[in-house]
Amino acid sequence: xxxxxxxxxxxxxxxxxxxxxxxxxxxxxxxxxxxxxxxxxxxxxxxxxxxxxxxxxxxxxxxxxxxxxxxxxxxxxxxxxxxxxxxxxxxxxxxxxxxxxxxxxxxxxxxxxxxxxxxxxxxxxxxxxxxxxxxxxxxxxxxxxxxxxxxxxxxxxxxxxxxxxxxxxxxxxxxxxxxxxxxxxxxxxxxxxxxxxxxxxxxxxxxxxxxxxxxxxxxxxxxxxxxxxxxxxxxxxxxxxxxxxxxxxxxxxxxxxxxxxxxxxxxxxxxxxxxxxxxxxxxxxxxxxxxxxxxxxxxxxxxxxxxxxxxxxxxxxxxxxxxxxxxxxxxxxxxxxxxxxxxxxxxxxxxxxxxxxxxxxxxxxxxxxxxxxxxxxxxxxxxxxxxxxxxxxxxxxxxxxxxxxxx
Numbered sequence: 001x002x003x004x005x006x007x008x009x010x011x012x013x014x015x016x017x018x019x020x021x022x023x024x025x026x027x028x029x030x031x032x033x034x035x036x037x038x039x040x041x042x043x044x045x046x047x048x049x050x051x052x053x054x055x056x057x058x059x060x061x062x063x064x065x066x067x068x069x070x071x072x073x074x075x076x077x078x079x080x081x082x083x084x085x086x087x088x089x090x091x092x093x094x095x096x097x098x099x100x101x102x103x104x105x106x107x108x109x110x111x112x113x114x115x116x117x118x119x120x121x122x123x124x125x126x127x128x129x130x131x132x133x134x135x136x137x138x139x140x141x142x143x144x145x146x147x148x149x150x151x152x153x154x155x156x157x158x159x160x161x162x163x164x165x166x167x168x169x170x171x172x173x174x175x176x177x178x179x180x181x182x183x184x185x186x187x188x189x190x191x192x193x194x195x196x197x198x199x200x201x202x203x204x205x206x207x208x209x210x211x212x213x214x215x216x217x218x219x220x221x222x223x224x225x226x227x228x229x230x231x232x233x234x235x236x237x238x239x240x241x242x243x244x245x246x247x248x249x250x251x252x253x254x255x256x257x258x259x260x261x262x263x264x265x266x267x268x269x270x271x272x273x274x275x276x277x278x279x280x281x282x283x284x285x286x287x288x289x290x291x292x293x294x295x296x297x298x299x300x301x302x303x304x305x306x307x308x309x310x311x312x313x314x315x316x317x318x319x320x321x322x323x324x325x326x327x328x329x330x331x332x333x334x335x336x337x338x339x340x341x342x343x344x345x346x347x348x349x350x351x352x353x354x355x356x357x358x359x360x361x362x363x364x365x366x367x368x369x370x371x372x373x374x375x376x377x378x379x380x381x382x383x384x385x386x387x388x389x390x391x392x393x394x395x396x397x398x399x400x401x402x403x404x405x406x407x
Contacts, residue, residue, distance in 0.1 A: 006141060008086060010094075018061060018094060020087065022139040027060065027087075037063035041071070044131045053126040054078040057151060058133030059108060060087055062097045068131075069103055079123045080108045083116065083144050084136065112144060130154070152365040167247045168270035175269055175276060175285055176293050183286035184296035186264055187317055190241070195221045196321035197314040198403075200239065201307045202227035204335035205391035206326025209403045210235045213325070216407040220323075223314055225306040226254035226275075228326060231339045239263055243313065244271050245306040251275040266313055268302060269293070286313070303373035304366075311377055321385045325403060328392025329353070329371045330361035353393040356400050361392060371395065 009021040017034050020027040029036040041048065041064055048054055048071055059065055059082035068078050080100070082088060088110060091097050100106050109119045124130065132155060137148055198213065198220045200206060206228060213222065214237050224232055224239035232239055244251055244267045251272035255265070264282045267275075276283060286309065287294040288302040301312040307327055314322050326338055330353050352360040353368060371393055378386050378397035387406060388398035 006086070006139075008090065010090060017063070018096070020061065020090070022087075025135075025139075027135045027139055028063070033061075033063055037067050040064060040133065041067035041131075045071070047127070047129055047131050048072060051127070052076055053123070054131065055081070055123050055127050056131040056133070057081045058136035059091075059097075059100075059110075060084075060133065060136045061091045061094075062100050064131075064133055065100050065106060069100065069105060072105060074105065076105055078106050079119075080106060081116070081120055081123075082108070082110055082136070083112050083140055083147065085111065087136070087139070117147075149365075149368075153369055171247055171273045172270045174273040175267070175271070178277070180276070180283045180285045182294075182296060183266060183284050183298055183300065183313070183316075186241070186266060186284040186313075187298075190264075190317055192221060192317055192319060195219060196323055197221045197223055197317070197319040198323045198325055199307065199310050199314060199327065200224040200228045200232060201310075201324065201326040201328075201390075202231070202337045202339075203326040203328030203390060203392055204332040204338050204340065205328050206231065206338035208391060209325045209389060210237065212404045212407060213237055219407060221314075221319070223310050225310050226251060227306070228338065229254055229258060230256075233258060241266055241313065243267070243306055243310040244275055245302060245309055247272055249274045252278055255279050266309075268300075268309065301377055303370070303377070305370035305373060307370065308373050308377055311374065315377075315381050315384055319384065321387065323387045323389055323403065323406065324395065324398065325389050327374070327388065327390045327395065329367040329374075329395075330355060330363040330392040332361065332392050356388065356391060356394055363393065367393075 006023050011019045011021060013019040013033050014031040015034050019030050019033050048068055054068060054076065056064065056078065059080045065080050072078065109116055132151055137151060140148055200222060202225055214235060217237060222239040223241045223243065226242055226244040229242055241264045244254060247270055249272060252275045255275055255278060259278050259280050261281045264284055265279050266284045266286060269285055269287050286300040288300055290297060290299060300309050302309050311322060351363050351365060351368065353363045355361040375396045386398040388395050388400050389403040389406060
């Protein structure tokens with residue numbers, strides 16, 4: 001069953017249901033689609049039980065929708081969205097959706113048209129979160145790529161926020177109570193000395209640049225993300241500033257063993273209070289919003305990766321040339337971070353991104369989100385020259401030059 005768009009195969013599974021293979025990847029379990037659907041919905045039960053409205057992307061062959069309908073009362077309603085008309089036609093051919101269509105609690109919304117997006121937006125406002133069956137989202141063709149990215153961004157943001165919202169609030173209260181210096185004071189003390197700023201991120205390709213950073217240290221200013229601090233220090237490289245963004249207690253690991261450095265630590269107001277308290281060197285708090293405590297009214301861009309505020313701090317320090325190192329946003333040499341000993345395992349659901357060397361590298365939707373955030377920040381600051389010396393994904397708006405040739 002294939003046409004010009006994509007190849008779809010229907011396979012009879014061991015449990016007598018149907019499995020789907022799209023472009024040689026299984027969308028449902030090869031052997032037990034029904035059991036897997038039951039498990040998936042069980043894992044998402046917090047979005048189903050006691051909810052008046054449920055929104056799900058990925059109707060497909062209807063297995064997950066039937067599992068939802070088994071679990072909800074008569075007065076609940078489930079909105080089932082799907083853009084894939086090819087798979088929908090297969091489901092109809094095998095009469096797999098009749099029970100769902102006959103159920104008053106279910107509303108199916110299909111088709112890549114204006115009404116679909118309008119409905120999706122309006123139903124989104126009824127729920128705290130949505131259920132997404134990722135393999136059906138991944139199986140969409142290129143023309144739906146904006147929708148795919150929007151959904152993945154939404155899910156990533158939800159996961160981060162849900163997990164850290166209460167901690168972030170407690171962090172901000174504690175950090176404000178401790179009356180730390182604010183970022184305006186950092187900018188007063190910091191002298192650029194007409195040097196380019198190197199941003200040391202923790203991607204695997206940072207390892208390749210350590211020798212040249214060390215050799216040319218006096219000719220640059222060096223801003224490091226917290227995760228890169230350890231590898232820099234172990235190689236005898238002391239940054240000019242360290243940035244932390246995340247809220248969790250685990251951030252303490254980034255400054256462990258280096259608590260007594262005299263390097264400025266710049267941290268978001270909602271950043272890990274444990275890491276900030278543990279660090280004994282100079283500390284500067286910044287805000288990503290206007291508020292009463294942001295007296296200098298300096299708003300630092302944050303996004304979802306610590307690289308963004310680190311770059312924005314360099315911009316606000318008036319750097320006219322910013323060099324990105326270890327900003328890979330892809331797996332390089334089968335590693336996720338600089339200093340990793342273990343290689344990543346191959347996974348069919350990794351996405352591909354064009355690398356600076358012209359080949360396609362494995363990446364994740366989360367890392368692609370980071371890439372977009374950095375590209376937006378670069379786009380906003382056309383007066384700054386951005387150079388990418390990393391070996392990972394291409395970053396729009398940067399010039400690609402090896403650090404060795406540059407310095």
